[in-house]
Amino acid sequence: MAKVGVYVCHCGSNIAGVIDVEAVRTFAETLPDVAVARKELFMCSDSGQEMIKQDIRDGLVDKVVVAACTPRTHEPIFRGALSAGGLNKYLFEMANIRDQDSWVHAQNPEGATQKAKRLVASAVGKAAKLRPLEDKYVDVTKAALVIGGGVAGIFSALELAKMGFTTYLVEKEPSIGGVMAMLDKTFPTNDCSACILTPVMVEAGNHPNLELLTYSEVEDVDGYIGNFNVKVRRKQAYVDWAKCTGCGACAEKCPSKVPDEFNMGLSNRRAAYIHFPQAVPKKAVVDMAHCKSCGGRAIGTEPKISEKTGKPILAPCEKACPADAINRTLKWDPAGEIKEIKVGTIVVATGFQVMDKGWFKEMAPDNKNVITALQMERLISATGPTGGKLLRPSDNQKPHTLTFVSCVGSRDEKHHTYCSRVCCMYMIKQARLIKEKYPDLNIYMHFIDVRSPGKDYDEYYTGARRMGINILRGKVGGLEVLPGDNLRVLAYDLDAGSPVEYESDLVILATAMELPPATKKLAQTLGLQFCGSGFFKELHPKLGPVETATEGIFLAGCCQGPKDIPDTVSQAKGAAAAAAVPLCQGRVKIEPTISEVQTEKCSGCGICVPLCPYNAISLKLHAEKPRATIDITQCKGCGVCTAACPSAAIVLHGYEEGQIFAQIAALTA
Known part of the structure; x- marks a missing residue:
């Protein structure tokens, strides 16, 4: 007979503020197979874990149920406590009474408490029938792939190469450098972008452990963490x-x-x-x-x-x-030419694109003198189309009045509700550089509000005001095209409480940063997900900012969300460090919660083979008869094959038939 220990967490007021924790603990004592029922303010704390360890050491429990928050973040903590106490870590079940109960039923404490009891009963029913499982391990290919040759990709690749790992850096353009190579200078120090980026690019090109695969794209990826097979197409x-x-x-x-x-x-x-x-x-x-x-x-x-x-x-x-x-x-x-490589981990650093100005008809996008802020970067760059001279695209004449418009497509319910984060600062940078070079120019900047949260950013912004740059708080309603390719700006000044109209020779739109559409194919190839803002989704917004739901694949830079250069470099180095962990260990763990075929029951019908989304199942001869075989390195424990097998020959460890029925019976009792 199982001896199940139930441990109910207050989670401060997250759970206890809604659910009657003592009532849940008392109820747990009445359940079959429960030997111990305790409560603790924070079960994830040292004292909470020690409580579990001591009960295991004293022989009071041989199965553990923790009623607390989400297993997504806390399950490893409690499994570790079981191992430290001398119990198989898979003899554990978690009841999520925070995310699935107290947080969603805050207005109904009585109902939330009753639901918590049912969730605990269900977990106990399954826990009583759990059996020990053992981790499995596979060897790792000690090489890495970085997709994208912008500043994020370059730094990720260099970090991995410097650690001694063979690293492949794939970039679709003929050269690495990305958007940063297009910039004139960088805020808030006004360093020449090329001057600080080019040495890093050259280092990447010369590093003995780093192979540049430019003018190339990732065509296909299969395999799993530690053993990815990648096809790269060189154009x-x-x-x-x-x-x-x-x-x-x-x-x-x-x-x-x-x-x-x-x-x-x-x-x-x-x-x-x-x-x-x-x-x-x-x-x-x-x-x-x-x-x-x-x-x-x-x-x-x-x-x-x-x-x-x-x-x-x-x-x-x-x-x-x-x-x-x-x-x-x-x-x-x-x-093109296909190059096949084998790597252990992958860093995705595919960058961003600026939103096309054609979406904004009220901004006269067809007028040559309405340009994006990235086009302005090229206009004022010494390697740009005018050699660094500020000339209007329509007539190559020097403008006298400039207008900058922020949040074009950002913080906009019609387009993107998120803030693109860098627009305020790089527009202020452009205005400052232009004002220093052409003091006689009239410069107007229109912001919803100025966002300058980085180090030395606010001082950079206030410096722009002291230079005589006109900064107006309020949105631009539209532009009217006038004779001579001039434009009338129709705006509103919130501080003055009045509309603003004036003529401008050149209008610069800070269009939103967004993920390029071409990355959708890459997402399908790698099994990546998208967040609500349309960028690649990280595993956890706070605790897993570089990891993804696909083990062995990591994110860096603006493909994960808008960010400036320092944040991009920081995340790139973080992604490289995370990607290096499996390579350093030399092997990776395969979770035992995978499917297994009971050969004596299998009829060899093959129904499971095409249904497996991970191509983990094949038919092989067993006693001269075809039988399903599952590759444990490919299996992700999704259970599709288990549900489809007409012979009930496939067992999903950790979710076996008796365990599931015990959960259902407890929920419906």
Whole structure:
């Protein structure tokens, strides 16, 4: 006969403020198989755990039920107490009387108390039938993958490489650097963004443990923590990077022009191009989607021979390349080159995009003089389309009045309700830099309110006011296009309590940060979830900010939510540290709450095989007959196979038939 110990937690007033804890404890004493029923102010405290350990040591209990908060965060604590007391840690069940009871029934204490009794009875019913389980372990591949080559990805990859692990850094663009490489300067120190980022990029490119896989994308991922099999697709560059010296001669001679993504469409690049001047790796790419196939032949064909010279007729880029690195004879292959790698852990650092201004019709988005704040970064950058000169896109003339509009798409019920966190500060940074360079400019900034919570941020903001920058609290209702490409700003000044109208030569919109749509495919590949704001969801907002629900996969940077550079670097290093733990240990634990096939009952029908969402089940010969076999490294204990098996041959450990029926019987008694 089982000897079940029941321990009821007050959780301060979280539980005891609604539920009659003593009544629940007294009720637990009357349940079958209960040997001990106790209560404690905080069961997760040292005194609460010691209470459990002592009862185990004294032989009073051999199964444990804790009625407290969520097992999601606290179950490991109590399992540890069982192990420390000398009891198998899986002889434990938790009744969640906080999240599932006191928090949702705060207006009905009597009903909440009755529900708590039922939850405890259910847990006791299952606990009495629990049996010991043992952890299993698998070896770990001591290598890591980082997806995304922005500042978060670079720092995560470097940290892992410095720990001695082989690390692969995958970036879809030809160079690492991400959005930070596009910035002119960074707040609040006004450091040159390229000056502080480029050395880190170069270090990443030169580190012996770090392999850059740029111009590449993750195509497929299967496996499990410690043993992920990854397929990376490298797009065709039509340039032999082993030969390319990054001289840029091909780009100078290429006649094709397309909008430059790095300059946010404010200038053109060539079909043959280098991503940006400080690119790492600094290698050329021929963009076949925009190549004119000049030279008299289609891509993938041999060059024609000149009748006059007897030599091949080459395209301008081929002629210009001094290293003979361009090869246009390669056939177009959308799949590119597939590289297969094996890693133990994965860090996702895919970054963000700024919301397209086209969503905001009231802001005259089609007008060339209405730009996003990221476009402004390129306008004032020395490597930008105007060489750092502030010129209007419509006529390349110096503006006299500038308008900054905050929260365009952020804190907006029509679009994104969250705050993008960095907009206030990077707009203030831009305004300060412009005011320092052009003191005669009139600058207006419109905020719902200024948010400057970081170190030295508020001083940076007050410094902008002292410089004579006009900061108005209130939303901009819209823009009117005037003759000469000027704009009339229609706003409201909350402090003055009156509407504001004035003409502006250039309007800058701080559009919201959001997750790029392309990451949806990656989320499906990796089994990641999205939060209510549309970013990747972490395991726990406070206790697991870099972990995900998929073991072995971690998050870093703005793909998890908007954040500035210091917070991004901090999280990147945190994600690298978390990803390194399994690699350092050399093995990972497989939870024993997995499915197992009772071979003597299995008929070999195969119904379970296609139903398994983790591809963990296959049919193998057993005594010359096909029988289902479950790979414990793949199984996640979801129970789909257990429910579907017509022969009742599959047992889900920790949720066996007798245990479940005991729970149901206790709930309905």
